[in-house]
Amino acid sequence: MRxxxxxxxxxxxxxxxxxxxxxERWLSPLLFSLxxxxxxxxxxxxxxxxxxxxxxxxxxxxxxxxxxxIAFSRVLEPDMQDRVFDQLRSYPIAPTAWFVSKYIxxxxxxxxxxxxxxxLANLFINESQQSLLSWPLFVIAACSxxxxxxxxxxxxxxxxxxxxxxxxxxxLYFPLTTPVLLAAVESSKALLIDHSSxxxxxxxxxxxxxxSGIMYFTLSLLLFxxxxxxx
Amino acid sequence: xxxxxxQDRRNLFFGIGSALLLLLAWFWAIYMAPPEQHQxxxxxxxxxxxxxxxxxxxxxxxxxxxxLITLFMRRPSAxxxxxxxxxIGLIYTLITLATGSIWGRPTWGVxxxxxxxxxxxxxxxxxxxxxxxxxxxxxxxxQRDRIAAALGIIIALDVPxxxxxxxxxxxxxxxxxxxRVGGSTMxxxxxxxxxxGFLACLxxxxxxxxxxxxxxxxxxxxxxxxxxxxxxxx
Numbered sequence: 001m002r003x004x005x006x007x008x009x010x011x012x013x014x015x016x017x018x019x020x021x022x023x024e025r026w027l028s029p030l031l032f033s034l035x036x037x038x039x040x041x042x043x044x045x046x047x048x049x050x051x052x053x054x055x056x057x058x059x060x061x062x063x064x065x066x067x068x069x070i071a072f073s074r075v076l077e078p079d080m081q082d083r084v085f086d087q088l089r090s091y092p093i094a095p096t097a098w099f100v101s102k103y104i105x106x107x108x109x110x111x112x113x114x115x116x117x118x119x120l121a122n123l124f125i126n127e128s129q130q131s132l133l134s135w136p137l138f139v140i141a142a143c144s145x146x147x148x149x150x151x152x153x154x155x156x157x158x159x160x161x162x163x164x165x166x167x168x169x170x171x172l173y174f175p176l177t178t179p180v181l182l183a184a185v186e187s188s189k190a191l192l193i194d195h196s197s198x199x200x201x202x203x204x205x206x207x208x209x210x211x212s213g214i215m216y217f218t219l220s221l222l223l224f225x226x227x228x229x230x231x
Numbered sequence: 232x233x234x235x236x237x238q239d240r241r242n243l244f245f246g247i248g249s250a251l252l253l254l255l256a257w258f259w260a261i262y263m264a265p266p267e268q269h270q271x272x273x274x275x276x277x278x279x280x281x282x283x284x285x286x287x288x289x290x291x292x293x294x295x296x297x298x299l300i301t302l303f304m305r306r307p308s309a310x311x312x313x314x315x316x317x318x319i320g321l322i323y324t325l326i327t328l329a330t331g332s333i334w335g336r337p338t339w340g341v342x343x344x345x346x347x348x349x350x351x352x353x354x355x356x357x358x359x360x361x362x363x364x365x366x367x368x369x370x371x372x373x374q375r376d377r378i379a380a381a382l383g384i385i386i387a388l389d390v391p392x393x394x395x396x397x398x399x400x401x402x403x404x405x406x407x408x409x410x411r412v413g414g415s416t417m418x419x420x421x422x423x424x425x426x427x428g429f430l431a432c433l434x435x436x437x438x439x440x441x442x443x444x445x446x447x448x449x450x451x452x453x454x455x456x457x458x459x460x461x462x463x464x465x
Contacts, residue, residue, distance in 0.1 A: 027289070066442040152386075158378050164368040172361045175354040176385060179392050226302050 004097045010094070011101035018078035019105060025074065027111060029216050032068035033117045041124045052125060053192040061144070061185050064114050065177070065214055068145075071109045072152030073169040075102060076160055085160065088228075093224030099153060103217075106149040114141050129208075135193055136198045140206065147213035150173040154220040157178035157227045183209040242442060243442075255280075256424075256431035264424040273337045278424055280330035282432035285325045287355065290320030290389045290436065294362075298383030301376050310376035311451065313365055313383050315443035319436050321359035326441040351392055360388045361384060371454065 019025055040059040047055055088098065108155040118133060118141060126132050155173055159165035187205040190196040198206065260278035268272035297313035300306050331349065343349065353383050362382055369375040417425070 150386075154381070158365075158382060161370070161374065161378065162365060162368040164364065168361065168365050168368060171357065171383070172365065175357045175361070178351070180352055219385065219388070223302075223384065226377055229377070229382055 007093055009217050011098055014188060015105045017102055019082075019109070019129070019223050021078070025078075026110075026112060027183070028228060029067040029071040029109075029113050030116060032070060033113055034120060036063040036066055037117065037124055044133050047053055047125075049128065051226045054189060056121055056125045057185055057188040057192065058119055059125055061181060061188070064117045064141075065174070065181060066147075067113045067117065068110055068148055068152065069115060069170055069173050070148055072106055072149070072157055073165070073173070074108055074183055075109070075153060076156045080160060082115065085211070089230045095228055096221065098228065100157075102153045103220075105171050107145060110145040110149055111142075111211055114145055121157040132192055134191075137188060139198060140184055140187045140191065140209065143206065143209045143213055143218040145179045147209065149215040150213070150220040151176060152168045154216075154223060154227075162191075180209065180212050182207075183212060238445075242426060242438075242445070244439070245438050249431070249438045252434050253280040256428040259424050260428060264421055265418070265419075272337060273334065276330050276334045280334060280429045281329060281425055282429040283326040284352070286432045286436050287320055287327055287352075289433070290316050290323060290388050291387045294320060294383045295387030298387070301380040302384075305373075307373070307376065308448070310379065311447045312440075313380065313442055314363070315440050315447055316358050316367075316384075317362045317383070318443055319440050321363065322439075323436065324352060324356040324359060328356060337386035341352075344350060355386075355390070361382035362386055363406050363442070373452070 004112070023156075037059060040063065076085065079088065115138075122131055122133050126177075146230060151173070155169060157171050162168055183205045187201050187209060190201055190205060191198075201207075202210070256278065259314070260275055264275065264278065268271055294313055295318045297309045297316055300309035301313060328349075335344070336342050362379065365382060366375070366379045369378065
């Protein structure tokens, strides 16, 4: 266990350094998110007050999903340079430590994208004085990020060897994350429009979100070891 | 008689038997099953639509089984079976979508609507297509089999979502009427026709699967021989 923790810390530190080596890597998904939010505002124009929470939820989560997909799809790219990935595969590294380090990195990146997206969406879309942001909304966003991150790392590992990964990643990522997207959107709508509490939501949409998160994390953790096993 | 000829003959008999079963199922559905009280004759497409949908879901379950065998038992042929299953699954999902659309036009007044069941079935079709494109984008070998198997397992997990979608979301699609708590709500003569249609669909799918597996195995052998010949030539 101690050995795995040391490996995890080393891998996480290496991943963070690789990610932070170039500002473009984490800045471009963020700018992409801002652009999509602007496009949403242009596309819808002035919206009646009653529809604003609905538009806010749809625009925020769709924008975040697109931006997260871009960030997640590139998470193993630095490892592919200089054949680091192949070298790591041949070392006696615990796949669990490797997966969890990538998962934590993805969560950090996700938070860096999701939080500004929520704040900016509230700024651009919500014209009323009352803010739509609340802690329960952040909890829902964080729960969706837990599910999306696990699948993001797994798909990113799968796509490393594919010569069509630019098109295949979104083609597989979006359909597979549909239950998460639906649960996140429905939970947020119930929170903002019906004013449901998190406790009530846990037995419906938020429950589905949490179950999806646990399922994707467990599945990704189990399968990751098989994907990085040396030939 | 050589084994290959015997196998071909068996395949032919299996194919003819499946086709006859399917024709019989359609004859039963069109001429013998009673008309539906509210929808009249239009509903008869159910005898193709529902068995095709069940076969598409069943293919996903089979894909999961073959993927698990590939991953944990390291059987090379399981990868080929999984690929063939995904192809059959895609065909049946497309049949489900097409027949559903044809049925939707007279009953709902539209060819397509963003209903939960329809959308999730379309997602299943996209996943099957994605799996096949992904499979073809990787170089052949045990690593491809392992990666595709991991994807196959995730795809199979989408099926429970599709199945439950009519219960979870407000939807135009009718709720579960065949496999449900408290028994089926269908008339017994309709249910029998439907189950027979399902059996026929499964037989045709089994035949296609067997045939496709044979093709893929042959293709793999040819590739291996051509690599061997090339390496000997060099």
